[in-house]
Amino acid sequence: xxxxxxxxxxxxxxxxxxxxxxxxxxxxxxxxxxxxxxxxxxxxxxxxxxxxxxxxxxxxxxxxxxxxxxxxxxxxxxxxxxxxxxxxxxxxxxxxxxxxxxxxxxxxxxxxxxxxxxxxxxxxxxxxxxxxxxxxxxxxxxxxxxxxxxxxxxxxxxxxxxxxxxxxxxxxxxxxxxxxxxxxxxxxxxxxxxxxxxxxxxxxxxxxxxxxxxxxxxxxxxxxxxxxxxxxxxxxxxxxxxxxxxxxxxxxxxxxxxxxxxxxxxxxxxxxxxxxxxxxxxxxxxxxxxxxxxxxxxxxxxxxxxxxxxxxxxxxxxxxxxxxxxxxxxxxxxxxxxxxxxxxxxxxxxxxxxxxxxxxxx
Amino acid sequence: xxxxxxxxxxxxxxxxxxxxxxxxxxxxxxxxxxxxxxxxxxxxxxxxxxxxxxxxxxxxxxxxxxxxxxxxxxxxxxxxxxxxxxxxxxxxxxxxxxxxxxxxxxxxxxxxxxxxxxxxxxxxxxxxxxxxxxxxxxxxxxxxxxxxxxxxxxxxxxxxxxxxxxxxxxxxxxxxxxxxxxxxxxxxxxxxxxxxxxxxxxxxxxxxxxxxxxxxxxxxxxxxxxxxxxxxxxxxxxxxxxxxxxxxxxxx
Numbered sequence: 150x151x152x153x154x155x156x157x158x159x160x161x162x163x164x165x166x167x168x169x170x171x172x173x174x175x176x177x178x179x180x181x182x183x184x185x186x187x188x189x190x191x192x193x194x195x196x197x198x199x200x201x202x203x204x205x206x207x208x209x210x211x212x213x214x215x216x217x218x219x220x221x222x223x224x225x226x227x228x229x230x231x232x233x234x235x236x237x238x239x240x241x242x243x244x245x246x247x248x249x250x251x252x253x254x255x256x257x258x259x260x261x262x263x264x265x266x267x268x269x270x271x272x273x274x275x276x277x278x279x280x281x282x283x284x285x286x287x288x289x290x291x292x293x294x295x296x297x298x299x300x301x302x303x304x305x306x307x308x309x310x311x312x313x314x315x316x317x318x319x320x321x322x323x324x325x326x327x328x329x330x331x332x333x334x335x336x337x338x339x340x341x342x343x344x345x346x347x348x349x350x351x352x353x354x355x356x357x358x359x360x361x362x363x364x365x366x367x368x369x370x371x372x373x374x375x376x377x378x379x380x381x382x383x384x385x386x387x388x389x390x391x392x393x394x395x396x397x398x399x400x401x402x403x404x405x406x407x408x409x410x411x412x413x414x415x416x417x418x419x420x421x422x423x424x425x426x427x428x429x430x431x432x433x434x435x436x437x438x439x440x441x442x443x444x445x446x447x448x449x450x451x452x453x454x455x456x457x458x459x460x461x462x463x464x465x466x467x468x469x470x471x472x473x474x475x476x477x478x479x480x481x482x483x484x485x486x487x488x489x490x491x492x493x494x495x496x497x498x499x500x501x502x503x504x505x506x507x508x509x510x511x
Numbered sequence: 512x513x514x515x516x517x518x519x520x521x522x523x524x525x526x527x528x529x530x531x532x533x534x535x536x537x538x539x540x541x542x543x544x545x546x547x548x549x550x551x552x553x554x555x556x557x558x559x560x561x562x563x564x565x566x567x568x569x570x571x572x573x574x575x576x577x578x579x580x581x582x583x584x585x586x587x588x589x590x591x592x593x594x595x596x597x598x599x600x601x602x603x604x605x606x607x608x609x610x611x612x613x614x615x616x617x618x619x620x621x622x623x624x625x626x627x628x629x630x631x632x633x634x635x636x637x638x639x640x641x642x643x644x645x646x647x648x649x650x651x652x653x654x655x656x657x658x659x660x661x662x663x664x665x666x667x668x669x670x671x672x673x674x675x676x677x678x679x680x681x682x683x684x685x686x687x688x689x690x691x692x693x694x695x696x697x698x699x700x701x702x703x704x705x706x707x708x709x710x711x712x713x714x715x716x717x718x719x720x721x722x723x724x725x726x727x728x729x730x731x732x733x734x735x736x737x738x739x740x741x742x743x744x745x746x747x748x749x750x751x752x753x754x755x756x757x758x759x760x761x762x763x
Contacts, residue, residue, distance in 0.1 A: 159671075160623035167629045194671035196625055199633040230702055231636055235644065476607030476652055 150177065152204070153186040158197025158223070166200060174204065179212035188220040198227045205233040272391070272468040276399065279392040291397050298401035302363040303409060310358055314413030317354055318342055318420025326428060336430055339438035342421040347443055347451045351414035352406070353499060356458035358413075359406060360491035364466035367398050368487035371470025372480035380471065390471060399463035406459025407452040414451070446511055454502055458495050465490040515542045517674060517706055518563065523572030525559045531570055532558050534732045538725050540674075545700060545707040545720050547740070550727035551755065556710045557678060559727070563708065564598050564676050565589060576674065594622075596674035597667030601682050603659035605651040611638060611662045612647040618669040637665040640703075641695060657688035661695060668699070674706045675699075681713040693719040714756065718744075726752055 152170055155162040177183060185204060190197070201224055208215045217224045283290055322338050329335045371394060374380050380390050418439060425435050466487040473483040505511075516539035525533040532555035540546045548556050562569040568582035575581070579592040605614050615634035619625055625633065638644045641661040643654075651659055660680055667675055680696070681689040693716050699705055711717060717724060717740050726736040726743070728751055736743050736752045747753035754760070 160619075160625055163629065164624040164626065167626050195633045195637060195669070196623065196629065196671075199629055199636055202636065203629070203632055231639060235639060236632065236635060474652070478608040 151184040154190050156189050156191050158193040160196040163196035163200050177213040181213040184216045186218045187223045188218045190221050190223045193223045201227045202231050275391040294397040295401050298398050303405035310409050310413050311416045314416035315420040318417030322421040322424035339435045340442040343439040343442045346414040346417045347447045352410045352451050352455035355410040355413045356495045359462045364462040364487045364491045365484040367466030368470040368483040372473030372483040375473045376475050395467035402463030403459040406455040410455035461494045462491045517542045519575040521573045524570040544722040547721040547724035548710045554727040554729040560710045597672040598676045599663040599667050601679045603663040610648050615666045615669050637668050641665045657684050677709045681716050696720050
């Protein structure tokens with residue numbers, strides 16, 4: 150069998166040869182001979198060199214002989230650069246260090262979850278210790294950073310919080326009015342919206358916004374700082390990253406949440422008002438019902454929940470940020486984990502609050 | 512090495528946002544040579560390199576690679592110019608979610624019709640050229656800085672470019688690893704017949720690998736010297752060049 154290499158042995162030509170000629174060469178065995186005609190080759194790039202190496206590799210494996218016409222000494226040069234026995238593995242079988250076995254993947258996932266829980270607990274411990282030392286010496290809090298994060302998480306998030314709160318109130322009013330109208334008591338939509346927003350939906354929707362907007366930003370910021378070795382620099386200065394970086398963010402998120410939640414709730418009440426005014430219910434009547442149903446307990450419970458949700462978002466965001474792998478991929482995964490983790494914890498804690506308030510009769 | 516010029520930089524003002532860092536820079540890079548752009552920190556070396564590889568257009572002037580304009584010409588012209596060179600960046604810029612083999616395979620997948628096996632073999636051979644074949648299935652985070660730089664060179668070589676731009680290849684490396692990298696550059700130039708354009712301020716590397724160099728000057732914003740490094744050290748054309756090669760501090 151004769152294989153003639155083209156004048157230009159580059160990727161395009163080699164791709165065709167690889168597909169057309171190699172299947173026939175695969176049938177050669179001990180006693181067969183392959184004549185490799187490289188006399189006409191004027192240019193040979195990496196793809197051509199790979200083809201030559203592959204032919205010699207197959208010759209060694211299958212036992213056929215290769216005779217070269219190598220006027221331009223292309224084959225000789227290639228074989229001087231690359232030892233064919235260095236590529237003894239089938240390149241198709243060379244696989245990256247990734248686990249593709251399902252059982253193994255599940256096992257590793259369980260290990261990762263366990264490690265993640267341990268890391269979160271360790272982080273929580275550090276935050277508590279740092280928080281206690283801060284309570285003893287409040288002057289150690291980086292107030293400027295805290296105010297900066299307060300502004301970013303709070304004032305900058307106000308437009309979207311107001312918009313979503315308003316739309317939530319609007320939707321809630323429409324949905325409940327459709328049912329209550331049948332009994333002629335659509336005016337009680339105001340009570341429903343007020344209780345729902347103050348107690349439950351205001352803090353919840355604000356927490357979801359904070360998790361998506363601020364929790365992910367915390368994780369990405371701290372993750373990038375870790376990749377850039379800024380956190381290592383802080384550690385070597387003797388400044389604990391948790392106190393220096395995480396606490397200002399956690400405090401800002403905890404304090405800003407109740408305020409954002411109030412804005413979301415008021416905006417939602419405004420949305421409800423517009424719907425009910427469209428149903429010929431006077432604004433005075435609406436507000437009267439809102440004030441009647443907005444008990445101090447409801448308002449305080451809502452604000453407390455908002456604070457706890459803010460604390461959770463801050464903690465989860467910072468924790469995932471500080472535990473980021475040192476790669477761009479790691480930063481992305483930390484941001485995603487921060488949002489997902491925050492949402493899960495917010496839902497769990499919301500459930501706990503619901504059960505507790507039922508048991509306590511609040 | 513031939514005298515044919517493959518990169519023409521003509522009357523280029525380099526900089527960003529209409530703020531020139533370098534003025535009226537002109538030089539040519541010959542086929543097969545190792546050409547070094549050197550100068551102190553902040554003199555515009557990396558900015559000039561970014562113009563040469565088409566990442567940002569120069570404020571004025573023209574840069575041509577084998578006759579094709581890298582900026583300011585047609586898209587076809589730019590695409591032809593881009594296919595002629597490979598680039599490695601200071602940090603290596605390997606994709607962290609891919610193994611070294613996958614990193615090298617990436618340009619082959621995008622720009623050739625080679626079957627999977629052939630692509631893998633080409634990538635393995637490129638890794639072999641830089642001495643990293645045993646680490647083909649490692650992720651960039653699992654190898655050292657020097658290895659990352661060599662892997663980045665293997666990736667840049669994937670499509671067999673005629674020209675290779677290296678931005679600060681020795682930055683952050685110890686002298687032994689840095690010398691290893693210099694030897695690799697010399698070996699690649701000899702075996703692969705590649706033209707190298709290297710931005711650096713490492714004197715040891717400059718003397719080890721450079722055929723010719725230009726020196727950029729921050730205060731005057733111009734090229735203040737051009738020639739062989741040894742000649743410039745022996746006969747510096749001005750005080751700034753002498754200070755650079757003799758590692759003297761700036762005179763007040």
